[in-house]
Amino acid sequence: MPANLTPQYLAAEEKYRRARDKAEKIAALEEMLAVIPKHKGTDHLQADLKRRLSKLRQMEEKKGAGKSADPFQIPKEGAGQVVLMGYPNTGKSALVGALTRAKVNVAEYPFATPLPVAGMMSYEDIMIQLVDLPPVTAGEMPRGMAGTLRQADLLLIIVDGGSDNCLEQLTGCYELLQERGILVAPGEEPGPQVKTARELMTVITKSDLPGAGARMELLQELGKELYTGDGWETVAVSVEKPESLEVLREHIFRRLRVIRVYTKVPGKEADLSKPFILKDGGTVLDLAELVHRDFPGKLKRARVWGSVKFPGQPVERDYRLADGDIVELLV
Numbered sequence: 150m151p152a153n154l155t156p157q158y159l160a161a162e163e164k165y166r167r168a169r170d171k172a173e174k175i176a177a178l179e180e181m182l183a184v185i186p187k188h189k190g191t192d193h194l195q196a197d198l199k200r201r202l203s204k205l206r207q208m209e210e211k212k213g214a215g216k217s218a219d220p221f222q223i224p225k226e227g228a229g230q231v232v233l234m235g236y237p238n239t240g241k242s243a244l245v246g247a248l249t250r251a252k253v254n255v256a257e258y259p260f261a262t263p264l265p266v267a268g269m270m271s272y273e274d275i276m277i278q279l280v281d282l283p284p285v286t287a288g289e290m291p292r293g294m295a296g297t298l299r300q301a302d303l304l305l306i307i308v309d310g311g312s313d314n315c316l317e318q319l320t321g322c323y324e325l326l327q328e329r330g331i332l333v334a335p336g337e338e339p340g341p342q343v344k345t346a347r348e349l350m351t352v353i354t355k356s357d358l359p360g361a362g363a364r365m366e367l368l369q370e371l372g373k374e375l376y377t378g379d380g381w382e383t384v385a386v387s388v389e390k391p392e393s394l395e396v397l398r399e400h401i402f403r404r405l406r407v408i409r410v411y412t413k414v415p416g417k418e419a420d421l422s423k424p425f426i427l428k429d430g431g432t433v434l435d436l437a438e439l440v441h442r443d444f445p446g447k448l449k450r451a452r453v454w455g456s457v458k459f460p461g462q463p464v465e466r467d468y469r470l471a472d473g474d475i476v477e478l479l480v
C-alpha cells in the first residue's frame with residue numbers, strides 16, 4: 150500500500166533532516182508523527198518514527214537536566230519572533246500575559262521580569278511567538294539581550310502611556326538600539342532603519358489611564374523625528390480593552406510581513422488546517438523549498454487559487470504568492 154505522504158508530513162521530515170540538535174530532531178519527529186496519514190500503508194513508518202523518537206528522548210534524559218543554556222537565546226517558533234523592549238514597569242509582561250498563555254510576572258514594582266519569557270500568540274490560523282524581556286534603562290540593557298533584539302523578526306518598543314516619562318522612554322530605547330548597532334543613527338545612513346532586526350513598531354501601553362491620549366500624540370511627533378525609515382507606526386493598547394489587543398495582534402501580523410499559503414494535493418481538497426509561512430513576496434519555488442528540499446528540482450507545474458484571475462490557474466515557478474493562496478504543486 151502506498152504511503153501517500155502529504156506536503157505537511159514532507160515539510161516536517163525536512164525539518165528533521167535540517168535539525169541542528171537533538172531537541173530540534175525530537176520536535177520534528179513529534180510533528181511527523183502528528184501529521185503522518187494514519188493508515189496501513191504508513192504502519193512501518195510510524196513504528197520507525199516512534200522508535201527513533203524514544204531513542205532520542207532517552208539520550209536527552211541521559212544528558213541530564215540542569216545544563217545551563219543562555220536564557221537570552223530563544224529558539225524561534227511559529228510564524229515569527231516578536232520581542233518586547235522597554236523601560237521598567239511599562240507593561241511588557243502584562244501585554245505578553247494578555248496575548249499568550251505564557252507564565253509572566255506582572256507587578257507594580259519595577260524589574261519584575263529577571264529573564265526572558267516566551268509565549269505563543271494566536272492570530273487567525275497561525276501562531277506568533279512573543280518574547281517578554283527584562284527591562285532596559287538609560288544606556289543599560291541586561292547582558293546578552295542585544296543578541297535577542299538583533300535576531301528578532303519584529304521589535305516592539307513598549308512605552309508607558311500612563312507615565313510622564315514616556316518621551317524619555319522612547320528616546321532612551323532608540324539610543325540604546327543605536328549604540329548597539331541594532332538601529333542606524335540619524336545622519337549615519339539615509340535614515341535610521343532597522344539594520345538587523347527586520348521590523349520595528351512602537352506600542353503605547355495603558356491607554357485606559359488618564360492623559361494617555363495626549364501622550365500618544367506627543368509620542369507620534371517624537372517618533373517621526375527619531376525614525377525616518379519606512380513605515381513609522383504606533384499602536385495604543387490597554388490590557389483592560391480587549392478590542393485594542395485585537396488591533397495589536399493584527400498590526401503584529403502585518404508588520405511581520407509574512408504570508409500564509411495552503412497546499413493542495415491534486416484531486417483532493419486543500420489542506421486548510423495549517424498554512425506554510427513565507428516571507429512577503431515569496432514565490433511558488435520558495436513554497437516548494439519549504440515543503441521538501443527535493444521538490445524544487447522536481448516541480449513541473451503549479452496551480453493557484455486565490456490571487457489569480459481564475460481558480461486553479463496555472464502559474465510559473467517565479468509566481469509571487471499572496472496571503473491566503475492555495476497552491477497545487479505538481480511533480
Ligand SMILES: Nc1nc2c(ncn2[C@@H]2O[C@H](COP(=O)(O)OP(=O)(O)OP(=O)(O)O)[C@@H](O)[C@H]2O)c(=O)[nH]1
Binds near residue numbers: 243
Ligand atoms: N491601567 C493599566 N495598568 C497596566 C496595564 N498594563 C500593565 N499595567 C500595570 O503596570 C504595572 C507594570 O506591569 P508589568 O507588565 O509588570 O510591566 P513590565 O514592563 O513587565 O515591568 P518590568 O518587568 O519590571 O520591566 C503593573 O502594575 C500592571 O498591572 C494597562 O493596560 N492598564
Ligand SMILES: [Mg+2]
Binds near residue numbers: 241
Ligand atoms: Mg515584566
